[in-house]
Amino acid sequence: MTAPERPGHSPGVRPRLGVVQETLLIPLYGRAVEHAGPDPALTDPRAVELVEAIDHDFARFDGLPSLTGAVLRTLLFDHWTRDFLDRHPTGTVVEVGTGLNTRFERTDNGRARWFDLDLPDVIALRRAFFADTPRRTTLAASVTEDGWLAEIAHHAGGPHLFTAEAVLPFLDEAQVRDLLRRLSGRLPGALLALDTNTPGLVAAQDEHDALSRVEARLRWGCADIEVVTDWVPGSRVLASHTLTSLPQPVHDALPARHRAMLADLARRRLPAVEEYRMHLVQLP
Numbered sequence: 001m002t003a004p005e006r007p008g009h010s011p012g013v014r015p016r017l018g019v020v021q022e023t024l025l026i027p028l029y030g031r032a033v034e035h036a037g038p039d040p041a042l043t044d045p046r047a048v049e050l051v052e053a054i055d056h057d058f059a060r061f062d063g064l065p066s067l068t069g070a071v072l073r074t075l076l077f078d079h080w081t082r083d084f085l086d087r088h089p090t091g092t093v094v095e096v097g098t099g100l101n102t103r104f105e106r107t108d109n110g111r112a113r114w115f116d117l118d119l120p121d122v123i124a125l126r127r128a129f130f131a132d133t134p135r136r137t138t139l140a141a142s143v144t145e146d147g148w149l150a151e152i153a154h155h156a157g158g159p160h161l162f163t164a165e166a167v168l169p170f171l172d173e174a175q176v177r178d179l180l181r182r183l184s185g186r187l188p189g190a191l192l193a194l195d196t197n198t199p200g201l202v203a204a205q206d207e208h209d210a211l212s213r214v215e216a217r218l219r220w221g222c223a224d225i226e227v228v229t230d231w232v233p234g235s236r237v238l239a240s241h242t243l244t245s246l247p248q249p250v251h252d253a254l255p256a257r258h259r260a261m262l263a264d265l266a267r268r269r270l271p272a273v274e275e276y277r278m279h280l281v282q283l284p
Helices: 021-036 045-053 065-087 103-107 120-126 147-155 173-186 199-203 225-231 248-252 256-268
Strands: 092-096 113-118 136-140 160-164 191-197 236-241 276-282
Touching: 021 045, 021 065, 021 120, 065 092, 065 103, 065 160, 065 191, 065 248, 065 256, 065 276, 092 103, 113 120, 113 147, 120 136, 136 147, 147 173, 173 225, 191 199, 225 236, 225 276
Parallel strands: 092 113, 092 160, 113 136, 160 191
Antiparallel strands: 191 276, 236 276
16 A cells, blocks of 8 residues: 555655665655554554655555564654653653654653754755754754764753664664763663664665665664673663564554564564564663
8 A cells, every 4th residue: 555645736845865864765654654554553644744745756665564664663662762751751752863753743742852863954854844842852963973962961851762763773883882872971871772683684685675775775783782781881771672572562552464464474583574673772
């Protein structure tokens, strides 16, 4: 199923994005398609509106299994965000590499402080659809820079949850290591939600259904997330999941067709599924 087409009288907003930044359109389209389908696992009318408003050939992603995978990943990151806000209603959430994510619209509790961080070209596109509010601030910067982190530390109290969904694998390992150390140094005790691919998956990315259709290349391969405890002593891996081992509340809330698909994938144990993981890390 494809997302609804734009009205004929609207030319649409044409995204002008860098190679890596363009990948934000894949999870956006996945959420829109999921919302528009029968018995959706995720409700996201805003994603449908964005797809309708953007002048892009989304049809090249039609039918890709990775669209569903992106939705399941988003559901897990949403789960972690809601859990964080249940525990810390006035805490701060920082979307690292926010793209055109709509997590705020899905999980906001009316009290949290929220930051959406991405590169300037992404933020220019994002500002066509999202406006800042007293509780929600957009930051145009590279995650490898330090100024944005200083701004968050200055303007928002903790605790802090950083969500980096489909972002860090596009960095070098040294950049990821430096980011974790800077987060811990500036905002001790912060939580970080992230995803990783094994070195084998990075080496085979040209065979990936979605990555083979874009120019962006994965750079960081992580064989074991426990490496972060060496990078940042005192850090702890609180959770680590594959798509076939989602937390029970997330799995049980899925429509029957999604649960059946995951059961089949669990039996087949495909490297492309089992070597991709999502983690929640507590920094010291």
